[in-house]
Amino acid sequence: MSTNKVIHAIYNDDDILMDAVKASRAAHHHIEEIYTPFPVHGLDKAMGLAPTRIAIASFLYGVVGLTVAANLLNYMMIVDWPQDIGGKPSFAFYQNMPAFVPILFELTVFFAAHLMVITFYLRSRLWPFKEAENPDVRTTDDHFLMEVAVNGNEEDMISFFKNTGAVEVKVIDKH
Known part of the structure; x- marks a missing residue:
């Protein structure tokens, strides 16, 4: 069984998150998912997601x-x-x-x-009785989490996300 490592960068402000997303895309980091307690205007465009139909x-x-x-x-x-x-x-x-x-x-x-x-x-994929996939319970209250795939030097990526304004950066093994 192979394990993939991801970085969970946690932010406490949506404007800082938007700047971090833009910086991450400019640095060619692959953003897996972003968890927010409320919709953030413009986040889909900043992530480079295709327009909705x-x-x-x-x-x-x-x-x-x-x-x-x-x-x-x-x-x-x-x-x-x-x-x-x-x-x-x-x-x-x-x-x-x-x-x-x-x-x-x-x-x-x-x-x-x-x-x-x-x-x-x-x-x-919100079926009845589905278990929550939220990696950090604080993202339902007042924090924002950006999940980024590790694709290089782990220590450099951790310092990169701390410099973008993350209040907490963790490396997680995803199975």
Whole structure:
């Protein structure tokens, strides 16, 4: 069984973390993961992560919701059991469209929101009853942890991260 060494550099300020990420990327250190207690604006770009396609997924989920809503309303109100409600004719979907707009909107938002949450959990691999993968409990409160693969002289990397403003630097054997 092979072991990989990683460095856990712990920071207590998000601005210092951002500067450290930029310095680490400039020094060509491979950042494995960053653990933060809250979202840090611009961290994804500083890490060099690819842009997200979440907006495209959200739009497609909204289209699915609109399609399901339109077909559901057409079937229920026109095909299956047409009713004369408020003197509106039940001969065609387009004739009742103004009355259907709120339901179409609500089901579009419903599908987009719920499918986005499901997509988030699947992409994040957050299954029910999953054990936490957080390496340091302080990152859920007020500290930031940058996990960097050791790829060279360990002592030089430790001094590099201490110079970037890390309050604590540890070398960990990852199995």
